[in-house]
Amino acid sequence: MKTFNIGELSNQSGVASHAIRFYERENLMPEPARTQSNYRRYPEDAVARLQFIIHAKQWGFTLDEIRELLMLQDANGDRAEAKRIASEQLEKIRHQIQSLSRIEAVLSKTLEECSGEGPMDGCPIVEAIAQER
Amino acid sequence: MKTFNIGELSNQSGVASHAIRFYERENLMPEPARTQSNYRRYPEDAVARLQFIIHAKQWGFTLDEIRELLMLQDANGDRAEAKRIASEQLEKIRHQIQSLSRIEAVLSKTLEECSGEGPMDGCPIVEAIAQER
DNA sequence: CTTGACCTTGAAGTTAACTTTAAGGTTATG
DNA sequence: CATAACCTTAAAGTTAACTTCAAGGTCAAG
Structure with a gap:
């Protein structure tokens, strides 16, 4: 399966690299795997997760609410x-x-x-x- | 004519003293007269001006826009x-x-x-x- | 082997509209 | 005359959702 550096994920998703790292700190994105040189490597479905975040924002959800929704999904709550x-x-x-x-x-x-x-x-x-x- | 200390003006208008001083720094409220001991003394119409600000905010105007409107009034523009x-x-x-x-x-x-x-x-x-x- | 495009972290800056804190001076009351 | 309730200033903190900066490590191309 394909994996991405943060820059490639940024291009795929339209979310700035810094914003992706910000979402990671904020527990909206999980910590990804790292290369030997400590670069983040993202699986393909990271794109969908970022697009979920984008759309939820367009619907007016706050990041706090989006985090809740994502955690429910992750836990299959x-x-x-x-x-x-x-x-x-x-x-x-x-x-x-x-x-x-x-x-x-x-x-x-x-x-x-x-x-x-x-x-x-x-x-x-x-x-x-x-x-x- | 009646004049107010900032606390009295705050009670009359429902705007916190600190917010009134903030509006003064932001040029929404004019610099008032001062007592000997450097207390602000406001004329009666300061209440109406603050209420104008409150209502304009309720209408969704930003302070920048409100300042514009107030300056137009002040200059009879x-x-x-x-x-x-x-x-x-x-x-x-x-x-x-x-x-x-x-x-x-x-x-x-x-x-x-x-x-x-x-x-x-x-x-x-x-x-x-x-x-x- | 160097240049440029990537990546890393942590910290500070942004915007709006205040609020809070700090460190004091003044005035009214008992 | 002490104490509480006012007032003063300047500076820092708040919230959301990032962006920008600083200072550096890594990697691909020529």
């Missing part, structure tokens, strides 16, 4: 745990969408009210922000 | 500038909502597919994250 982590993530995302939507509504309405002409004094944007609630 | 800053903010918020909505859709669908029972091996959540795109 309980699927209920994974579902709990993902459900919490979904909740977070829904909250974010809600609060952003509220802001979007007020901000876009305010922008419509502002002609964009004239001095700051009396500007609807500023007044909307200054507004108490 | 051009309303068009304020509108530009707010429009950019609206764009950012809309982008965030869009990408979060995409994640929400995939994540909630994936969660429905996962019974939450059984071992990690074959868990739909993990497989969805591992998926290439």
Whole structure:
């Protein structure tokens, strides 16, 4: 089977070498085998593991959460745990969408009210922000 | 007219004293008058200025952007500038909502597919994250 | 046999928006 | 007049997720 130096793994995965070593320190990547000269040698499936990390990050998981998911996989743990982590993530995302939507509504309405002409004094944007609630 | 020590201003505004001094260093708050013993004395309108900062933060503006807005107000600058800053903010918020909505859709669908029972091996959540795109 | 492209480690820097710590001076209260 | 509750400054710490730097060892090409 094929093995990679860290630079080759970096090219395959799109994750910088330093970030790979960082993930190792953070226990997201296992310690790989070493050559005689102490170079890291990675098995092929290291690429998939890094891509899992990348995708989970895109979904908004933190490295802490990703570590949890990876540890569950490594231990072939309980699927209920994974579902709990993902459900919490979904909740977070829904909250974010809600609060952003509220802001979007007020901000876009305010922008419509502002002609964009004239001095700051009396500007609807500023007044909307200054507004108490 | 009433004036406040920094602690009183902190109580009025809900912003920690240290944060107020931080805003002063960052040019969000003007340097206030000082007493003989070098204590800061704030005029009443400092409360409104801090509340403007708080609200703008809730709207997702960064301190850099808030500083811009405040400087425009202080200089009674051009309303068009304020509108530009707010429009950019609206764009950012809309982008965030869009990408979060995409994640929400995939994540909630994936969660429905996962019974939450059984071992990690074959868990739909993990497989969805591992998926290439 | 030297040059350049790799690899190693550990430590420090980055960003945002503060908070905490350290080491003191001032003021109000009993 | 002592003590607690304020205030002052500058500097360092916090969090996340890396990146950059420093100082060096290794390896392939010419």
